[in-house]
Amino acid sequence: MDASRTVTLLSVAVVLGTLVVTGPLVGGTDADRASTDLGDGTATIERVQLTDSPSFSPGRFGTGVVYLRIPDVAIEFSSTSGRSRLVYRVAVPGLGFDRVGTGVVGPGTIHRQVEMSDRAFAPDTLDRDRYRVNVSVRIQSFSVDRTVFQRNLTVEVGDG
Amino acid sequence: MAESGAGADEASTRNWSLFGDSIGLAVFLGALAVAGSTWQVGFFITDTYAVANGLVNVAEGHLTIDRIEYSLTLGNQPGLHVVDGYLYARNYGQAVSALPPYYALGVLTAVARLELVLAAGWSLVVVAACRQVGVVLGRRGVFQTGGSLLGVGLFGASVAVATPIEAELAGLVALQMLSLLAVAVTALALYRLCARFHGARVGAVAGVGTVLATPLWFWAAVPKRHALTGAAVAVLLYWFAASRQSGPRVTLPLVGEVRKAVVLRSLAYTLAGLVAWVHAFEGMLLLGTFALADLATASTTSRRALVAVAIGVSVGLAPFVATNLLVSGSPVEPPRLTESYHPSDEVDIGPGGAVQHDVPAEDTAGQSGGPDGGAQSPESADSGGEQAGDPAGGGADSSGDGRSAVGALTERVRSSSAFGYASLIVSEASEGPSRLYHTYVRSGRIGSGIRYDVNDEETIELTLAESLPLVGALVGGLLGALVYRLRTSWQSRREWSRLRSDGGAGERWSASSLIGTVRRLPGRIRAEDPVRQTDGFALVVFAGYAALYFPLLPLHTQLTVRYVLPAVPAVVYLVARRRTVRRSVATASRSLVSGYVLTLVAGVVAVAVAFPAIDPAIGEAMQLHALVNLAVCGTLFGAVVTTRAGLVDESRLTAWALGVAGAMTTLLVVRMQLVYFEYGTYAVPVVRRVADALAVAA
Numbered sequence: 001m002d003a004s005r006t007v008t009l010l011s012v013a014v015v016l017g018t019l020v021v022t023g024p025l026v027g028g029t030d031a032d033r034a035s036t037d038l039g040d041g042t043a044t045i046e047r048v049q050l051t052d053s054p055s056f057s058p059g060r061f062g063t064g065v066v067y068l069r070i071p072d073v074a075i076e077f078s079s080t081s082g083r084s085r086l087v088y089r090v091a092v093p094g095l096g097f098d099r100v101g102t103g104v105v106g107p108g109t110i111h112r113q114v115e116m117s118d119r120a121f122a123p124d125t126l127d128r129d130r131y132r133v134n135v136s137v138r139i140q141s142f143s144v145d146r147t148v149f150q151r152n153l154t155v156e157v158g159d160g
Numbered sequence: 161m162a163e164s165g166a167g168a169d170e171a172s173t174r175n176w177s178l179f180g181d182s183i184g185l186a187v188f189l190g191a192l193a194v195a196g197s198t199w200q201v202g203f204f205i206t207d208t209y210a211v212a213n214g215l216v217n218v219a220e221g222h223l224t225i226d227r228i229e230y231s232l233t234l235g236n237q238p239g240l241h242v243v244d245g246y247l248y249a250r251n252y253g254q255a256v257s258a259l260p261p262y263y264a265l266g267v268l269t270a271v272a273r274l275e276l277v278l279a280a281g282w283s284l285v286v287v288a289a290c291r292q293v294g295v296v297l298g299r300r301g302v303f304q305t306g307g308s309l310l311g312v313g314l315f316g317a318s319v320a321v322a323t324p325i326e327a328e329l330a331g332l333v334a335l336q337m338l339s340l341l342a343v344a345v346t347a348l349a350l351y352r353l354c355a356r357f358h359g360a361r362v363g364a365v366a367g368v369g370t371v372l373a374t375p376l377w378f379w380a381a382v383p384k385r386h387a388l389t390g391a392a393v394a395v396l397l398y399w400f401a402a403s404r405q406s407g408p409r410v411t412l413p414l415v416g417e418v419r420k421a422v423v424l425r426s427l428a429y430t431l432a433g434l435v436a437w438v439h440a441f442e443g444m445l446l447l448g449t450f451a452l453a454d455l456a457t458a459s460t461t462s463r464r465a466l467v468a469v470a471i472g473v474s475v476g477l478a479p480f481v482a483t484n485l486l487v488s489g490s491p492v493e494p495p496r497l498t499e500s501y502h503p504s505d506e507v508d509i510g511p512g513g514a515v516q517h518d519v520p521a522e523d524t525a526g527q528s529g530g531p532d533g534g535a536q537s538p539e540s541a542d543s544g545g546e547q548a549g550d551p552a553g554g555g556a557d558s559s560g561d562g563r564s565a566v567g568a569l570t571e572r573v574r575s576s577s578a579f580g581y582a583s584l585i586v587s588e589a590s591e592g593p594s595r596l597y598h599t600y601v602r603s604g605r606i607g608s609g610i611r612y613d614v615n616d617e618e619t620i621e622l623t624l625a626e627s628l629p630l631v632g633a634l635v636g637g638l639l640g641a642l643v644y645r646l647r648t649s650w651q652s653r654r655e656w657s658r659l660r661s662d663g664g665a666g667e668r669w670s671a672s673s674l675i676g677t678v679r680r681l682p683g684r685i686r687a688e689d690p691v692r693q694t695d696g697f698a699l700v701v702f703a704g705y706a707a708l709y710f711p712l713l714p715l716h717t718q719l720t721v722r723y724v725l726p727a728v729p730a731v732v733y734l735v736a737r738r739r740t741v742r743r744s745v746a747t748a749s750r751s752l753v754s755g756y757v758l759t760l761v762a763g764v765v766a767v768a769v770a771f772p773a774i775d776p777a778i779g780e781a782m783q784l785h786a787l788v789n790l791a792v793c794g795t796l797f798g799a800v801v802t803t804r805a806g807l808v809d810e811s812r813l814t815a816w817a818l819g820v821a822g823a824m825t826t827l828l829v830v831r832m833q834l835v836y837f838e839y840g841t842y843a844v845p846v847v848r849r850v851a852d853a854l855a856v857a858a
Contacts, residue, residue, distance in 0.1 A: 004304035011287060011308040015280045015315050022319070023272035060776070061783035063619040064605025065612075069777075118777035120617035 040143045041082025043105050048149040049074050051113075054090070054133045056126070056157045065120040066157070068092065070099075072115045073137055073149075080109050084141035088114040091134045095121060105139070130156045176410075180352045182295045183360055187367035189289035191347035194371050195340050195380035196282045197847045198833040201325050201333055202840015203230070204382045205717060208332070210239030211383065214249025215258050216331045223486055225249055228513035229331060240501035243488055247515055250495040251385055252483045253437025254335065258383075262334035274333070275325040278843040279318035287311035317846040325841050335383035342391035343380040346729050347371050349394035353401055354736045357691050358746075365745050365752070366736040370394075372756075373822030374728050375627045375720035378829040381843075385439045386725040389446070392435045393701055394729035396450055399428040400697050404690035406459045422465050425454060426472035433476020437483065440494040442726065445704045447473070453697035456685050592710075599713040599721060600624045603786055611716045618779035620719060620836075626786035627720035627828060628728065629793035629821040630735055633814075636797040637738030640804025647805065695737055698730040719832070740804045740814055748815035755819025756826075763827040764854065778836050785828045789821075796821045 020026060052071035059065040073088045084105045091098040103114040114137075137149035179185040203209060209230045216229040225247040231237065241248045249255065268277045290307020294300040325333075347370040355363025371377050379387050403421035410420045432450050436443025451469075458465065481491045488498050598606045603623045605612075610621060625631055685693070705727040713723060735741055745752060776784060796817040802808045834851045842848040 002301060004301045004308070007305045008287065008291070008308040011312040012284065014312055015283060018315070018319060019272040019276055019280050022276060025271050059619070060774075060780050061787055062602075062604030063777075063779045063783050065617050065619065065779065067777050067780075120612075120619075120777065120779055122612065122617050 039083035039141060041080065041084035041105065041107070041141045042144045043080040043084055043109070043139050044078045045139065045148045046076040046078040047074075048076075048137055050135065050151075054135070054153060054155050056131075056155060059120060063120070064123070066123050066126055067118045067120055068095075068097070068133075068155075069118050070116045072113050073135075074111070074113045075103075075137065075148075076111050077105070077109055080105055080107055082107065082141065084139055084144065086112060086114055087138040087140050088116060089134075089136045089138070090116060092131050093134070094128060094131045095125065126157050128157065130154050179348065180355070181360075182292065183355070183364055184348055184351055184367075186289065186292040186296045187351040187364060188344050188348040189285060189292050190368065191344040191371045192340060193282070193285045193289045195343045195377055196285060197844055198377070198830060199278070199282075199336065199340065199381040199843040200833065200838070200840035201278070201329060201336065201843055203332065204837065204839045205384060206237070207239035208335070208383055209237045210249045211251050211255055212331045212335055213237075213240075214252060215255040215262060215335060217249070218252070218255050219259060219262055219331075223248060223252065223483065226515050228515065229328065231513065237501070241487075241495050241498040242501045243495075243498050247501060248487050248495045248498070251438050252495065253434060253479065254338070254383070254385060254388060256437075256479070257388075258331075258334040258338045261337040262330060265330040265334055269327040269330060273322075273324070274327050274330065275322045275841070275843070275845075276319060278325070278333070279315055279322060279845070282844050283311040283315035283318070286314060314844070314846055317849075318844060321845045321849055323841055323845065325843075332383070336381050339383045339387040340380050342387040343371060343376050345391045346376060346387075346394040349391070349398045350729055350732055350736075353394070353398040353694075353733060356398075356401060357694075358736070358742050361749065362736055362742045362745050365749070366732055369630075369736075369822055370729065370732050373628075373630055373825045374732060375722070375725065375825065375829055376728055377826075378720060378832050379722055379725055381833075384722065385442070386722050388438055389435055389442050389726040390729055392431055392446060393726050395431060396428050396446060397694060397698055397701075397730065397733055399424045399431075400450065400453065401690060401694040403428070403454075404457060404459060404693055418464070418468070419460070421459065422468045425458070425465070426468040428454070429469055429472030430476035433473055433478075433480065436477060436494075437480040440480070440496060441708060442705075443480065445708055446701070447476075449697070449700045449704045453693070453700055456682065457688070457690075457693040457696075458686075595710070595714060598623065602626070602790060603714070604783065606714055610714055614716055618777070618782075620779055620782045621714060621716060622718075622720055622782060622786050622789075623714075624721050624724065625793045626789045627825065628731070629789045629796060629824055630818070631731060632793035632795070632797035632821065633738060633741050633800045633818060634731060634735045636800030637735075637740055637804055640740065640801040643801070643805035691737075695734065698733050701730045702727045702734070720829075738800065738804070740800050740811075741818065744803075744811045744815035744818060748811040751812040751815035752819045755816035756823045757819075759820045759823035760826060763823060767827070767831070768854075781831075781836060785824075785831075789824050789828065792817075792821050792824050 050071045050073055052069070054071060055069045056066055057069055059067050070090055075086060086103040086105060088101040088103070089099070097119060099116060099119070101114045101116040103112045105112060131154070133153045133155050135149070135151045135153065136147055138145060138147050140146075177184075179188060203212075212230045213225055213228055214223075217223070217225050217227060220227070225240065228237075239250055241250060265274070265277070268274075272280075287304075287307045287310070290310065291300065291304040294303020294307070297303070347367045350370045351363045351367030353363070354366035371380075376387065376390060403424040405421065407420045409417050410423065411417050412423065428450060429447070432443065432446040434443070435446050454469075455461065480494070484491050484494050487495045595609075600623050603619070603621055603626060605619050606621075612619065685696070688696075702724075705724045709723040713721065715723070736745075771781070774780075796814075799814045799817040803810065803814050830851075834848065
C-alpha cells in the first residue's frame, strides 16, 4: 500500500471517528448547542449611534423603485452580564413598514453593530412628500426589556 | 488528451460505463464538490414545504399527507392539494426519488449529528474529487495525499464552527441531495456528450462549465423540479447522440441480443416518461420532443425497435399514471391539476402537524398568513403563492399575496386544453417582443406582469443573458456562420457571374424545386450527421421550453429564469458545438482558464472595494450584476460573431471572452448564495467563514 492510500484511509477514519464520537450514541459535546440561547443577561449602554440618517432615494441600475435607506446602528456598552439581545426596530407607519433586526450581546461585548438592509417601495406607493420614521433600540432578555434609544424622524421623499 | 473523432464508434460505448472514463468521474465528483460547497439547508421557495411533506408521508407509506412535518404557517402551503377531503402534495416522482437518501440519513443521524454528516459527506467528496483529478493528470499520489489532508482540514474546521441542523430536516436535506446529485449528473452527461463529438478537452470544459458558468449552481441546492428535469434533458441529449448509429450488439437478460442503440432509446423514453411523474407538462414536452427527434432520425425503425420504444414509454409513464389514479382517480390528471388547498377547506392542520378532517370552516379563521391567490395553474401553480426566502434579510414586513395578473393568466391556462394552450401562446404573441426581451435580454423594472410585492419590491428577476452571458457565444456563433455563408456565396456568385454572361439567372427557385426540397427533407434529416441531428434535438428542447413557459414569463421569483433552467444543458451543448467556441477551447485553453481565473479574482476585488462605497440594496446589486453581465454577453457575442464570420482570426480573444463570461456567472451565483439570498444553515460552514474572511481582507 502506498503512502497516499494510507493518508486517505487515516483521513476517512478520522472523519468517521469524529462523527461517531460527537454523535448521540456517545453523548458527544452538546455544550455549544445551547450557547446562542437568550439568557438572563443585561447590559449598560454607553452610546447608541445611527451610522447615517434614514433617507429616501431612487433605486439605481434600473431597479425602478424608491429605497428607504436604513442605516445600521452602532452600540457601545459600558458593562454587560449574561446573554441578552439588541432589538433594532425601524417603522414607517405611513407605509405600513415595520422591521426588526437583532444582535446578540454576550458577556464581555463592548461593541455591537446591528445591520438592516434597505427597503424598496414601488414609486406609486409613495404619495406623500415626507414620512415619519420611528427608530428604536431595546435591550432584551428573560429578565430585562428596556428601550435605550428612541427617535421619531421626519424624512423627505425627495425627487424619487 | 486523446481526440476521438466525430461520429466514430468509441471503445467506451461498447461497455456499460456510467462515467465513461476517468475524466468523467472527475467531472462528476468535481461538480458535486463545487455545488455542495455553497449548500444551504433551508426552504428557499415556499412550495418546497409541500414536496418535503410529501416525501415524509410517502416514507411512512402513503400518498396522502396525514402529518405535516414542515410548515411555514399553519395551513398556508402553496403546493398542497385537496381531493375528496384528503391532502396531497405534488411532484411525487421527486419525493419518491429522494427516499434512498432520506432513509440513509435516518440511519446516519442515529449515530451522528446531521450537520456533521453533511460536512463529512462533502469533505469526503472533496477527497475523492482531488484524487480523481490526480488520476486524470497522472499525479495521483500527490493529489490524493493533498486532497485527503485538505478534506480532513475542511471537516475539522467545519466541526469547530458548525451550527446545529435538526435531524427532523432530513426530508428537506434528502430532496436537496437529490437535486445536487442531478446537477453532477448534468455535468457528467454534458462531458460525455461533448467529448463524444469533439474530444475530451471540449467535453471537460463543457462539463465543468455546466456547474461553474451557469445558474444551475444556484438552483442545485434548491429542491425544485428544475435541476432534476435539467439532468433529464442532459441525459436525453447524451442518449440521443449515442443512439443515432446502430452501434454494437449487447446481450440482455430475457430479451437476448439487441442493438445497444435500441436499448438506449428505450431507456430515454423511460426517462422522459418519468419526468412526467415530477412535472406532467415538462414530461410531456420531453417525451414529445424526444419522440419527434428520435423517430425523424432513427437509424432503424424496425418492429423490434418500435416495441422497445413502446415498452420504454409505458414503463416511464407507469408511476405517473398510477399516482394520478390513486390521487385524482383519473390517469391523466396529476395532483398538480387538482384543487389547491385553502385553510378554509374541510381539511385543516392541527397542532403537532396532524391533519384533521371535517373541521368547520369558521374555526380556521386567522390561521392563514394571508388570502392565497385562489386556484393555481398547472404550469405555475407555484407562481401563485411562492416567494423567495426574504431577500431583504429581515423582518416580517412582506405582505401576503392577493390575486394578480399572473393569477388571472394561470387561471386561463388551467382551464385550457393543450390546443387552448397553443392558442394562448398565439394570442399572447402580440406582446411577445417585449416579454421575450424582458425574459431573455434585459430585465430592470418591468412595468406590469411581475408581482414584485411578494419579494419586498426588489428588482431581482434577471434575464437569461444577464444570468448566463455565455448565450452570447451561441447567438454570435449562429449569426457569424450566417454572415460567413452570405459572404462566401456572394463572392462565389460574383466569380460565377464573371464566367457566365446571364449573371446566374438560371439558379432561381421555382415552385417545383421547393416542393422537391420539402419532399426530400425527411430523408435528408435521416441521412444527416448524428452531431447535427443532436444539434436539432437540443434546439427543439430549448424552443419547447421557451414556448411552454412563454405565456408565464417574465414572472416573479425566477431570479435566473428558472423555468427555462432545464434547457440550460441544451444551451451549454449548443455553445460547445459552435465551431469558434470549440476551436478556441481546443487551441487556446490557457487563455480560457486565465480569462476565467483573472476575471474571478478581479471581480471579487472589485466587489470588495466598490460595494461598500456604493452600498447597494439587494435589487441594485442584482441589477448591477445584470448590467455588467449583459455587457460581457455583448462582448462575447461580438468576439464570436466576428471570428466566425472570418473577419478576424484570433482564437485567444474568444477563449478569453468565454472565460470572462463564465467567471461573471460564477461571481453572480456565488454571491447570490453567500450574500444576497441567505435562507438556511450552510451545510459546509467553513466555506461561509472563508468567504467572510475574504470579503473583510480584500
